[in-house]
Amino acid sequence: MPKHTKSAAGEAQETPDATPATGGNGSKRTAAEGARDSGADSAAASAAAIARGRPVAERKKKYLVAPRTAPGGAFGVSSWAAPLGLSAVQQALNALPDIDVVDTIATRGGMAPAGFGPASMGDATDGVVVARMTDQKAGELLQRGQGQLLVERDQHLELLDPMLRRPDLVSSLTPYQGPQAELLLAVVGSGGAPLPEVEVSLFGGALPSTAVTGPDGVARLRLYGEDAHTISGLYVKPRTDYWSLYQRDPDLSLDEPNVVMLRPLADWPALRGMPQQSAMGWGARAMRLDQVPQQFRGRGVKVAVIDSGAATTHDNLNQIRAGFDVINKKVDRSTWNVDTLGHGSHCAGVIAAADPAWGIRGFAPEAEIHVCKLFPGGQVSQLIDALEYCIEQGIDVVNMSLGGSSPSEALERQIVRAKQAGVACIAAAGNSAAAVQYPGSSPHVLAVAAIGKIGEFPPDSYHAETIGSDVDMQGYFTARFSCFGPQVDVCAPGVAVVSSVPPNNFAAWDGTSMAAPHVTGLAALVLAHRPEFQSMALPRSPERVERLFQVLRMSARPVTLSDPNRIGYGLPDALVALGLPVAQPGMAWQAVSAGFGIPAGMFAAALGDGARMGMGMGMGVGTGPAGTNAPGQAVAMQYPFGGLRPSGW
Incomplete structure (x- = not known):
């Protein structure tokens, strides 16, 4: 009789009785003989299984295949030359050997315009076909498509931040x-x-x-x-x-x-001898601060840095005298100069690092800097408090390299109130590689996205991991982490930015947090030295803020190969923003303007002799005498870059 036992799972199983094995004639066999015969049988079975097996080859992976709308004639003759619909792609894949169609995902919401391909016949053009194939087969398919097929790997997704996820933020559900x-x-x-x-x-x-x-x-x-x-x-x-x-x-x-x-940072050619020998960061040079006359130093303008404090122990920051510790105000509001994170010190250095003979040169070293310490632990209520301080102190420009998870009506009201008082708020767009974060998404601030430049950092540094796929001829690219959307006004250097950190050192950091101070520093120079802001025609008012934002936007030049959702108007130019003569009469970036939906040469044609004299887009923001409206201003406003908000124009 069989015995009933319980498995580890608790299910009843049958096991044979422990009786001796017998041969065919009823005689008893030893256990060794049975094991020997069993081993021989197993070896024979294994050999037979190997003979029936298949050779190891490349595994088929899932790929996404979809039609593109490019006209076939531009890519030569191929079997895919006629415009394709999704069903046509599926049929073609089914007919090809070694490709297994797994699924077809059609999106009926988007149809091609009438007369352009199969959509005019009622065939959906949007969607993808999911098919299994080898990498080699995918390469052949991409080549055969001649630009009319999208062929890409169906990637595995993980819950990861866009930046390198810090291991101490990764947790396992089980030990x-x-x-x-x-x-x-x-x-x-x-x-x-x-x-x-x-x-x-x-x-x-x-x-x-x-x-x-x-x-x-x-x-x-x-x-x-x-x-x-x-x-x-x-x-x-x-x-x-x-x-x-x-x-x-x-x-x-x-x-x-x-x-x-x-x-060492100082071994990099652009930073040779730093800090004993003063250096200018690549971002400042990209914005042509190195061509601005030395007397343009931001004197008379007040700038607030709402951040983690600023370490006045640093020789580049020891000129800072004013501040407000918002998070510690009930105990000691004077501890704004203690920066445990280093973030605020880094931002302050980009804006106003002071000593011209040592360390890094900031944009506006003679501006009056006010530090509002909000981190670590800052909340919306404390940011409102910091902005109130800015209104009371008559701050001209506020740098907010910070963001929240969602908009705040209360904070928005305070931002509007600050604008009404003539306080210009410049904010980082965010580092989540998604929609612009708040307050950068507010229509009443200037939102700054981040770009980088090839050759400004070692290729084996982590900065190389931020390189986007839109590198232009000059090496500019949008940072992979940078937020994007129609709220982006301009872009600025935010990869491998070298600036001051406590106690008296330097560090190369990435982030839109590093991009925003570049624009804040330039804004301080514009307010201090552009004649129209020195006249009574532009008193402290929301119109003054909007005029400042307009000058910064219209001084910008397109960089990278991205659209305005990622770079806004582009990278602000210090010479154009300040109304200074531009050395090159023919700006190379004017030819790139076609990528923004603007015909190349449009500015030169519309602005007449002023543009040919080297003023470039600066004529679009009134680079003539103070208080005058440059002829190009109306032209520039008639041709806004697609998708950008007017923001008060």
């Missing part, structure tokens, strides 16, 4: 119970000196891991799993004075310490 190992990573700087307080992160494997180097420069990381080959990324982030490092698929050892040598 890890598998094997673990310790990995040692030593970080050294100039001359092999150990670098303390460097954040080291490993990605890949069972779980990410992070550690900070000690006084000996060694970080001890817990590797979840026993194989270092599972690590897909190594991120080394120094606190100050060195470039970061990001290594994909690093070759790491568990048997001996791994060594990473970081490059």
